[in-house]
Each structure stands twice: as structure tokens, then as C-alpha cells.
Amino acid sequence: MFVLPFFLFSFSPSIIHPFHTSLTQMEFDPQRQTFEISLRLFTDDFETALTKENGGKSVHLNTSQKQDKLVEQYVRKHFAVANADRKLNPITYVGYEQEADAQWIYLEMPYSAKTQNIFIKQDILIELFTDQVNLVTIQLNQVKKTVVFRNNQPVQAVTI
Incomplete structure (x- = not known):
């Protein structure tokens, strides 16, 4: 009696994950004077975005x-950090890797502690999902701050 509803729930492709969210972690390395940045995205959502970016040609990330x-290319289009004068900080793409049902994307960004006001653009996957929520956690020395990005707020001023 309970087997059929469980079976349908377990294998329904539309119930893979009921929410659309990403997590970005920015952690300052004082010795190197850089932010180590990692973005965590659900693989199925990210592959959909990359397929769209790729002109509809199917993209799969869990292959060799x-x-x-x-x-x-996609990350540079949807994630950026600028100083108070809105000059973009250079970001180095390091790579990506699969972890369970998610992709981790790694970046590095030099940072001068002289600047405390920055602008962050984080609109990854917002073009696909109107309910997309992108969390950005910034850790600089002993201070930790989380900023929430939504469809109506893809760019925000942040004081760190």
C-alpha cells in the first residue's frame, strides 16, 4: 500500500530537488592576499544553464x-566583484569538480585590505529560475558575512 507512493516519489525526475539555490564561499587568505572563492551548484541545474549557453548543444559535466x-565563460558572465569605484577585480578561474549531485567551481581573486566597500554580482542560474537564491558567504579575518542574491537583487553593495 505504501510502496507505490514511495516509488513514485523516489524516482520522479521533477522532484530531484524542490528549490533552486547556490552557495558561494569567499575566504580571505592573508598570506597570499587573495580570496579563495568556491561556488556550489546543483549539477542538473548547472548543466541546463551550460546547455543553453552552448547554443542548445547538450552539456554533461560528469564525463571524462x-x-x-x-x-x-558562464561563471565570468554571472559572477563578478568590483571595488567601490565599480572597477572589476581580476578573477582567476582555477577549475571545477563533481561532488555527489553538485559541482564545485574554484576561483581566486587578489584583494587589497584597503578596500572595504565592494560590489558583488551573483546572478548564476537566475536566467533559468525565478525562485533562484544565491548565497554568498564572505570571510575576511575573523568577520563572516552572508549576503542573499535573488532575481530582483543580482548586484549588491557589501561592506567587509
Whole structure:
């Protein structure tokens, strides 16, 4: 009696994950004077975005064929950090890796502690999902701050 509802719930493709969210962690390394940045995205959502970015040609990230060029292109289009004068900080793409049902994307960004006001753009996957929520956690020395990005707020001023 309970087997059929459980079976339908367990294998329904539309119930893979009921929410659309990403997590970005920015952790300052004082010795290197850089932020180590990692973005965590659900693989199925990210592959959908990359397929769209790739002109509709299907993209799969869990294969031996790496998609670094396409991943970097997409991330640069949807994630950026600028100083108070809105000059973009240079970001180095490091790579990506699979973990369970998610992808981790790694970036590095030099940072001068002189600047405390920055602008962050984080609109990854917002073009696909109107309910997309992107959390950005910034850790600088002993201070930790989380900023929430939504469809109506893809760019925000942050004081760190």
C-alpha cells in the first residue's frame, strides 16, 4: 500500500530537488592576499544553464571530457566583484569538480585590505529560475558575512 507512493516519489525526475539555490564561499587568505572563492551548484541545474549557453548543444559535466572553457565563460558572465569605484577585480578561474549531485567551481581573486566597500554580482542560474537564491558567504579575518542574491537583487553593495 505504501510502496507505490514511495516509488513514485523516489524516482520522479521533477522532484530531484524542490528549490533552486547556490552557495558561494569567499575566504580571505592573508598570506597570499587573495580570496579563495568556491561556488556550489546543483549539477542538473548547472548543466541546463551550460546547455543553453552552448547554443542548445547538450552539456554533461560528469564525463571524462572537461568543460572548463564553457564553465569559465558562464561563471565570468554571472559572477563578478568590483571595488567601490565599480572597477572589476581580476578573477582567476582555477577549475571545477563533481561532488555527489553538485559541482564545485574554484576561483581566486587578489584583494587589497584597503578596500572595504565592494560590489558583488551573483546572478548564476537566475536566467533559468525565478525562485533562484544565491548565497554568498564572505570571510575576511575573523568577520563572516552572508549576503542573499535573488532575481530582483543580482548586484549588491557589501561592506567587509
